[in-house]
Amino acid sequence: KTNKKGGVFMNSTNWAGTIVLSFQSIWDKFVSFVPELLSALIVLIIGLLIAASLGKLVAKLIKTLKLDDLIDKSGILEKMEAGGLGFSLSGLIGWLVKWFFIVVILIAVADILSWDQVTDFLSAVALYIPNVLIAVIILTVGLIVGQFIHNIVEQGIKVSHAPMASAKALAAISKWAIIIFTIMAALIQLGVAVRLIEILFTGLVAMLALAGGLAFGLGGKDKAAKWLEAIEREVSHRS
Template structure:
């Protein structure tokens, strides 16, 4: 009988302790769930807002003119700059919400992991913006160089195409290198590759200019010599 009473008292005490724990954590769990639900709704709304704001600008159209959007869609992937940035912004705030929840629940290891991800997302956004701006500027400069050379009639048409492509890809490669550097990916290797690629493009451009424009340059020099001779 004494053993039964002892067991009964132990069970009752354990049950009461468990009930106290449940009652102590219930408000925290309810608040955590509210924070999670409201935070996810806000994160989704902010992502959509950023997406709409970017769509109001000509950025998507400018990127499409570079040919990047078409090539990505040919691979079976729907791509728009506004969609990507909107998606990243949404997930940035989703992680902020989850980080808040894990902190409230005192899940330290998860909080540290999410903090690392949260700190890296801005680097991804900046890298995408740098790459996008580089593609737009590279495409613009390439077209400008080609039109300028054709209008000057100083260099052969074939060389104009080579030089315009050279100008475009120098900028694009620089943007790619800058984006990778922003992501902290093999920075020393990127620096070496960038130096080598720029040197290679400079040599290629010099050869293209020399081979394509030497006849025009000789003709221009002869014309100047003839005009000077007539003046004398």
């Protein structure tokens, strides 16, 4: 009986010691983790403030350059606002810049906390954001060029004394052709269905070439020549 009681006492002592050691180990890990956690929080707070400031600065710069006004003239944003998707170019680019730096800050935080898988994932996200920014720039340039070509073609055809309906139709076709090509280029930059877009691009070019050939072959050669001369004069006048 004495041996049994002694064995039970020894087992209880061992269990108590094991529990104490477990809590001690957890406490030691927590104490060693606290400095890393505090460092990560400081980096996160400062980084978020910097990211928000840079986003606002870039948005303000774009507004100062009046790029929003150039995009508004294309009429695309107005149609998107009617569909409940209203946004401004300055706001979009500012938002992208802000989130790029937020992701960079989160990478730094994950690295401080030794979260390797999170770091790898956020690094992939950070590398993709510049593609989105470049795609936005491509779309912006395309919209501006499309509107410019629209105005040139419309004025050129008016000078040639062609019907107003023809002037507006051809100007709209010119603008939307450029916009469609621009959207395709932006999607390729984003890596979205690249092969499909390349096929669509080739088909669209072939369709336009065929339509142009038929137009000239069916008696539109003289009128097209007058339109091209008028457009050339308009471009020379503007330059």
